[in-house]
Amino acid sequence: MLDKKRLRIAIQKSGRLSKDSQEMLKACGLKINMREQRLIAHCENMPVDLLRVRDDDIPGLVMDGVVDLGIIGENVLEEESLLRAQTEDPAQFELLKRLDFGGCRLSLAVPEDFDYQGPESLRDLRIATSYPGILKAFMDKAGVPFSSCMLNGSVEVAPRAGLADAICDLVSTGATLEANGLKETEVIYKSKAVLIKAAGKFDEEKQALINKILTRVQGVQQARESKYIMLHAPKAQLNKVIDLMPGSEKPTVLPLAGTTDTVAIHVVSTENLFWETMEELKELGASSILVLPIEKMLE
Ligand SMILES: Nc1ncnc2c1ncn2[C@@H]1O[C@H](COP(=O)(O)OP(=O)(O)OP(=O)(O)O)[C@@H](O)[C@H]1O
Ligand SMILES: O=P(O)(O)OC[C@H]1O[C@H](OP(=O)(O)OP(=O)(O)O)[C@H](O)[C@@H]1O
Numbered sequence: 001m002l003d004k005k006r007l008r009i010a011i012q013k014s015g016r017l018s019k020d021s022q023e024m025l026k027a028c029g030l031k032i033n034m035r036e037q038r039l040i041a042h043c044e045n046m047p048v049d050l051l052r053v054r055d056d057d058i059p060g061l062v063m064d065g066v067v068d069l070g071i072i073g074e075n076v077l078e079e080e081s082l083l084r085a086q087t088e089d090p091a092q093f094e095l096l097k098r099l100d101f102g103g104c105r106l107s108l109a110v111p112e113d114f115d116y117q118g119p120e121s122l123r124d125l126r127i128a129t130s131y132p133g134i135l136k137a138f139m140d141k142a143g144v145p146f147s148s149c150m151l152n153g154s155v156e157v158a159p160r161a162g163l164a165d166a167i168c169d170l171v172s173t174g175a176t177l178e179a180n181g182l183k184e185t186e187v188i189y190k191s192k193a194v195l196i197k198a199a200g201k202f203d204e205e206k207q208a209l210i211n212k213i214l215t216r217v218q219g220v221q222q223a224r225e226s227k228y229i230m231l232h233a234p235k236a237q238l239n240k241v242i243d244l245m246p247g248s249e250k251p252t253v254l255p256l257a258g259t260t261d262t263v264a265i266h267v268v269s270t271e272n273l274f275w276e277t278m279e280e281l282k283e284l285g286a287s288s289i290l291v292l293p294i295e296k297m298l299e
């Protein structure tokens, strides 16, 4: 049973977003008692319950206020919003944070031998998709009439099966398109996973818990994007070395035992340190260059 006093978070049960969603919540300190087949998972150390469902259901659950938070791909969220705009059902939610996983794009693709010159080439043709709302919005904007063929899966086989002339489907590496003899011709929507919240006012305790989780999500993502860099550098080259270090933080400069002409430099960088920069640092006389991952961060 879902307890209304506890914070309810909907995540995908099994699919492309499940593992990253669970790991994100775990990294935020939630101890989740997960059983593979269970719809509901209780959190042991915070008043939080996870609802594990098909991703298509998550926007509606949040918009209807059945759950408080949800982690969902922007593509599915946008599709549900467009659908609800037509039926005038409530479609409100609050975007809390764009996340660093689930990156993909919704694209138009046609058979390899199709002479594609722009959306106009699809005039009056049939396009197979699981995203009729986003597709229609794009084609209407381009002013091109078309017919659609709604498929919930295996969209990429539609042209070969004679069901459609083109497709509009999710692409990441492009391997699925290639395997089906299709070429990507137009990106119509770029998507990432997002953390969303139901609209309306929450009681004080729940709101405080949401704020706490959001701050931790931000900390987890910031830590994942950051590196701790340590190196030894000749004092004479200090300014040049510091100029090469990426990121905005001011470095810490520390003396090294037994020498006066070399120092240690430590810096938290908001970017990775590329091999090219490491090589340039080395040319300036830097040594013992270490790039370390950061587990947690709170500013
Ligand atoms: N190839 C991909 N790479 C990265 N992210 C993707 C990829 N394909 C899809 N996604 C993102 O992950 C979400 C879930 O994809 P998945 O294929 O697991 O959905 P599904 O088959 O509809 O799952 P469900 O059974 O929950 O309905 C997509 O809506 C999209 O936001
Ligand atoms: O460009 P690619 O890297 O090949 O990825 C694209 C494929 O990934 C997704 O499907 P998924 O593998 O999640 O399977 P499903 O849609 O059948 O669940 C998407 O629906 C595409 O078919």
Ligand SMILES: [Mg+2]
Pocket (backbone or CB within 6 Å): 054, 055, 056
């Ligand atoms: Mg789905």
